[in-house]
Amino acid sequence: MWVPIALSRDIPRGVTRAVHLEGQELVIWRGESGSAQVWEDRCPHRGMRLSLGFVRGDSLNCLYHGWEYGAGGSCAKIPAHPDLTVPPTIKANAFSAAETGGLILVDLARAVGPPPVFLAGRPIASLAIMSDIGTVLALAGGLPEAGVQAVETELDGVRLTIGWHVPGPGKLMLHVVAVDPGNVESRALVALHRLRAQAEAGVAA
Numbered sequence: 001m002w003v004p005i006a007l008s009r010d011i012p013r014g015v016t017r018a019v020h021l022e023g024q025e026l027v028i029w030r031g032e033s034g035s036a037q038v039w040e041d042r043c044p045h046r047g048m049r050l051s052l053g054f055v056r057g058d059s060l061n062c063l064y065h066g067w068e069y070g071a072g073g074s075c076a077k078i079p080a081h082p083d084l085t086v087p088p089t090i091k092a093n094a095f096s097a098a099e100t101g102g103l104i105l106v107d108l109a110r111a112v113g114p115p116p117v118f119l120a121g122r123p124i125a126s127l128a129i130m131s132d133i134g135t136v137l138a139l140a141g142g143l144p145e146a147g148v149q150a151v152e153t154e155l156d157g158v159r160l161t162i163g164w165h166v167p168g169p170g171k172l173m174l175h176v177v178a179v180d181p182g183n184v185e186s187r188a189l190v191a192l193h194r195l196r197a198q199a200e201a202g203v204a205a
């Protein structure tokens with residue numbers, strides 16, 4: 001299952017971000033070449049959070065002892081042993097990641113199905129909601145796409161792609177992109193905040 005975990009615009013080059021996905025701690029980061037990476041947020045050396053590290057070029061460097069990991073998670077350099085050829089078994093835990101329509105997605109199961117394709121759009125917001133996806137979909141309408149946690153729907157006359165992930169019990173994070181051109185941000189935001197208020201109040205559609 002492909003799971004949207006962030007808006008592309010919120011992870012520019014050189015940035016790391018910690019994300020919780022159903023109890024799992026992940027780091028999203030983007031190097032100079034521009035592709036988004038999604039890894040377990042844990043350094044294989046001593047377990048430091050990689051989201052606290054820093055991006056250099058297309059590598060992510062751990063904050064603690066500076067081990068350097070390249071795309072795919074392989075450790076390329078151990079600063080304390082500069083002449084060491086690092087064994088290929090030393091790797092960060094990298095997951096399948098994809099970007100489409102302004103969303104960053106991850107497939108934790110590594111089922112290697114092709115990622116979905118969404119229309120390019122205008123990023124609106126990532127929005128935390130204390131509710132469940134059944135309640136939100138009953139209010140927002142639209143049917144989830146096969147193999148991905150997202151719907152294409154319309155709120156207040158604005159066509160939206162709404163992706164979601166579950167950070168933990170009772171929580172939901174929506175990632176919303178407007179498909180319609182033009183200045184639709186404020187209308188979309190008003191509709192989303194109303195949706196959140198209704199979902200958190202348990203209002204059925």
Ligand code: FES
Nearest residue numbers: 043045046062065
């Ligand atoms: S804990 Fe990451 S390099 Fe040591």
